Amino acid sequence: MSVYRPQYRDRKNGELKASRIWWYHFTFAGRHIQESSKSARKKVAQEAEKSRHLELEKGFNNLQDRRIRIRTIGQLADDFLEAYKLHNPKSTTFAEYAVGHVTRVLGRVMSVDISDQTVKDYQTARLKEKAASKSINEEVGFLLRLLGEQGDFVRAKLRRTHTLKLSMRPQIARAFSTEEKAALLAEAKLRRSPAIYPALMLALHLGMRDAEIRGLQWGRLDLKDAMVTVGDSKTEAGQGRTIPLNSDVKAALIDHAKWYVGKFGATAPSWYVFPFGKPQPTDPERPATSFKTAWAKVKEEAGIVGRWHDGRHTFITDLAESGEASDETIRDMAGHVSKQMLKHYSHIRMEAKRRAVTALERRKPAAPSVPPATPVG
Numbered sequence: 001m002s003v004y005r006p007q008y009r010d011r012k013n014g015e016l017k018a019s020r021i022w023w024y025h026f027t028f029a030g031r032h033i034q035e036s037s038k039s040a041r042k043k044v045a046q047e048a049e050k051s052r053h054l055e056l057e058k059g060f061n062n063l064q065d066r067r068i069r070i071r072t073i074g075q076l077a078d079d080f081l082e083a084y085k086l087h088n089p090k091s092t093t094f095a096e097y098a099v100g101h102v103t104r105v106l107g108r109v110m111s112v113d114i115s116d117q118t119v120k121d122y123q124t125a126r127l128k129e130k131a132a133s134k135s136i137n138e139e140v141g142f143l144l145r146l147l148g149e150q151g152d153f154v155r156a157k158l159r160r161t162h163t164l165k166l167s168m169r170p171q172i173a174r175a176f177s178t179e180e181k182a183a184l185l186a187e188a189k190l191r192r193s194p195a196i197y198p199a200l201m202l203a204l205h206l207g208m209r210d211a212e213i214r215g216l217q218w219g220r221l222d223l224k225d226a227m228v229t230v231g232d233s234k235t236e237a238g239q240g241r242t243i244p245l246n247s248d249v250k251a252a253l254i255d256h257a258k259w260y261v262g263k264f265g266a267t268a269p270s271w272y273v274f275p276f277g278k279p280q281p282t283d284p285e286r287p288a289t290s291f292k293t294a295w296a297k298v299k300e301e302a303g304i305v306g307r308w309h310d311g312r313h314t315f316i317t318d319l320a321e322s323g324e325a326s327d328e329t330i331r332d333m334a335g336h337v338s339k340q341m342l343k344h345y346s347h348i349r350m351e352a353k354r355r356a357v358t359a360l361e362r363r364k365p366a367a368p369s370v371p372p373a374t375p376v377g
Contacts, residue, residue: 022039073107095142122140123136181314185200214290215287223253223257
């Protein structure tokens with residue numbers, strides 16, 4: 001064990017100088033530990049080194065798996081993702097994204113040093129980066145999972161202080177009006193992205209979820225009979241459901257297929273309708289990861305506020321308002337399994353409500369017929 005003051009080269013005269021702050025370094029359980037004491041006093045640095053060594057020894061001996069205690073979060077994350085990919089292949093992309101932020105911020109921190117305060121500091125750091133509370137909560141969840149039993153202990157401490165999850169603003173769903181739909185689709189047609197217009201058509205006219213659209217393969221799309229069969233879905237009722245294509249959606253997908261053949265030479269059944277690649281698609285055997293960038297631009301240019309998922313709300317609301325689809329038909333096409341979920345998505349607009357109450361005004365009872373008067377004499 002030893003303490004030292006790092007040297008640096010003076011930018012003004014080029015001379016080699018020693019830093020004011022003392023550092024310490026030592027080897028613990030086969031790992032090199034090198035950290036700043038944050039003090040300009042050598043004696044304090046020596047005491048800090050001893051304290052740090054003692055801290056590591058306590059943490060090492062209080063946990064069950066000694067091989068994990070001295071590993072960094074980055075190392076644990078690699079092993080965690082490798083196993084996660086095997087057990088949860090459908091959500092691998094999301095896991096890599098969330099764990100990526102964890103390793104970027106905490107990757108070099110040893111697992112034994114993770115505490116409830118570390119998690120709170122992580123939450124603060126990500127909030128400063130303007131990350132959404134929902135995303136931060138999911139990232140913390142992955143962090144605690146990869147820590148195993150230690151993560152359970154930290155999770156329990158956070159729950160006791162009500163700091164495990166950040167509060168989130170309620171997601172207010174809405175349905176786009178006819179005018180808003182037209183404006184969004186018009187802007188989508190103008191984008192460089194070849195995917196955003198047909199993808200938006202599937203959201204607005206078929207009510208498909210984001211993951212269902214990105215995971216759509218040509219083998220599930222029948223342009224001749226004008227129908228699509230949904231593959232993997234969020235719900236059991238949603239998987240394998242069939243939805244007919246109206247003429248507008250069919251035309252958009254035919255145009256997209258022409259572009260696709262020109263780009264990749266064919267539309268193989270196993271290839272994805274919206275292939276991977278940014279800014280332009282490059283790999284038809286992998287699905288697109290997101291429509292977020294193009295969607296944000298479409299909304300900005302159209303001057304409309306809303307979420308991508310609101311396209312699904314719009315589809316279900318339009319069906320509910322049309323009077324042409326029963327609740328069972330709507331549930332079948334949307335992939336819902338309960339009336340509660342149908343009610344959640346069916347945001348009947350004020351115009352529809354006005355039409356309903358106005359119709360009552362017309363149902364006035366007919367005036368009673370008066371028999372003709374009997375002539376006198």
